[in-house]
Amino acid sequence: MKNAYITKISKFLPNSPVENDQIEDKLGFIDGQKSRAKSIILRNNKIKKRYYAIDENGNVTHNNAQLTAAAIEELCDANFSKDQIELLSCGTSTPDQLLPSHAAMVHGELKNGNMEINSASGVCCSGMNALKYGYMAIKVGQVNNAVCTGSEKVSTWTKADFYQEEIEHLKALEENPMIAFDKDFLRWMLSDGSGAMLVENEPKGDTPLKIEWMEGFSYAFEMETCMYAGGEKLENGELKPWSEFAPEDWAKKSVFAIKQDVKLLGENILKKGVDCLKEVYEKHGIGPDDVDYYLPHISSYFFKQGLYDEMKDRGVEMPWEKWFLNLEHVGNVGAASIYLMLEELVASGKLKKGDRILLHVPESARFSYTYAYLTVC
Template identity: 65%
Template sequence: MQNVYITRASKFLPNQPVDNDEMEDFLGIINQIPSKARRIVLRNNGIKTRFYALNKAGIVTHSNAELTKNAILNLLNNDFTTNQIEVLSCGTSTPDLLLPSHAAMVHGLLQNNNSVELNSSSGVCNSGMNALKYGYLSVKSGNSKNAVCTGSERVSTWMKAEKFENEIENLKDLEEQPIIAFRKDFLRWMLSDGAAAFLLQDSPNEDQLSLKIEWMESYSYAHQLETCMYAGGDKLENGEMKPWSDYSSAEWLKQSVFSLKQDVKILNDNILIKGVESMKSAMDKHQLSSDQIDYLLPHVSSNFFVQGLFDEFSKKGIHVPLEKWFMNLSKVGNVGSASIFLMVEELFNQGNLKKGDRIMLCVPESGRFSYSYAYLTVV
């Protein structure tokens, strides 16, 4: 088995940062009434700026595939070009199309001269880690000498006010406030666009630092817990999911079937507990102690969860001081599957790492409660 190293990391964040007061200028106002949830959500999540692949006129500036392509191009140079890529593994929650796959669309935009092996990982936040693991296992097994792995999201177009206008009359009929239900509205103030990419190789950089991937682990609790975050369907009273293809085309708009939704109660009851349970399992499996973590990179959707996660870790004997936690949520927002890539990219390229540093990546996914972990060493 080969050693696997992240030798380069890059990002692409579209347009200019959007601050909290500008958000509805880009996403629009539903039913001509400013959101009552926006300030509450923003106060809790701690996000100050984010990026949208939109302009203020609501015109799209980049597709998801274009965001990803640009991140990959920022990764490469004359020493390693698109023609040298052997595996292209792309993860996203928000592909441009149902099919062809996201990776195929990205490959088409790269316009390189060679065929490559493709992998598209779907899901929610873990789709980026799953894409990374595919590339990691390909290089580790000797199947390939390199892999380009990406995480990307373009969710802003899903959150535009026009996507919810057809639901307004439904809500009035139910004697609700003439805004979309909170489980949909709060996500409009949480999510951002962007992409990031890693180059994985079977040998480290000769003249600069690399990140050796020591191991990766993944866990799912779908056998225990019902769906929490979803799109392209709706949740029935009994907890079962009804897919978009079982609705009439008229219902797609009336019920905003394709909007992104989250069951907040299930999220709050389970996301931290299962996260700590899976983290403990991964650390026990690899006989890893808390003092062997110099940087903890947790993907948290909101700063609201940080203290709770720290407290739950402590209850399980995982003692990683908050000063060892590295996050950039406040600057780039929650970019879903790209968030962990963006954290690693910033940490890797800011110049503060030194040989021997040990980094733990933690990514939860509330879709049906999945978790991914990776342990890296700086070499």
């Protein structure tokens, strides 16, 4: 088996950062009114800046494939061109279309010749799953390099126009024209952007990171759906897909809006995460003492203290000085978040040879978790 190294990391964040008081100017006011939930959610998540692929006039500046291709272009220099990519592996929660696959559309943007492509679906773990596919392809010697990406284009999914027909439908029924909290919640949480990693079979570059191992877990066998789009959650916990709704109901019920069962999230996301973290530690014979930098993808700073407390209560406390987060000034970029965190850590110049990095990515869709353990070469 060969070794796999992350030799370069890049990012692309579209347009200028959007401050908290600018969000509704960008996304629009639902029914012309300010959100009642906005201030509460922003106070808890502590996000101050995020990025949208929308210009000053509300026009789309980039689709998801273009965001991803832009990050990949940032990987390229005199030593590595896009024509040298052997494998392209892309993960996202928000592809531009149902078909073709996201990776196929990114490849179409790159226009760099024939190569293998892979698309990882899902939510936040899709970016890590894209990385794992590239990691495994290099481990078995199928390719010498892989470009792996995580990206999101969520702004158009959360614009006010997306909910307008539902509001009009509620008014026609003489019901309260207010978007449910499970839909409004995520409008103040999510951000656009992309990250890319070049993974190679040799430790090249200024700060190569050896991928020691990657592990994934799913609790879908015992947990109902928590975060979803393209469906509606029923009272019995089952998810009714968009294809089983009449077309006229897609807009009336905002079927394609991103939603989250906030109660289910709060009760389970941390507990399940520490359950499998302990399994990872036991399997690989390591613990918090074997980690120099801990990069957890958290959707909100609301969960930061809770995650620390859960680990402490379960005997795997991670000291605060090992945590590295950038949520406050980048936003929650879903599948791209872990790429953006690692890129910022490498660019900080803090890393030294021998440092050990633990990546921890949860996904609330149906409670999945992915981990990666890296060492600085």
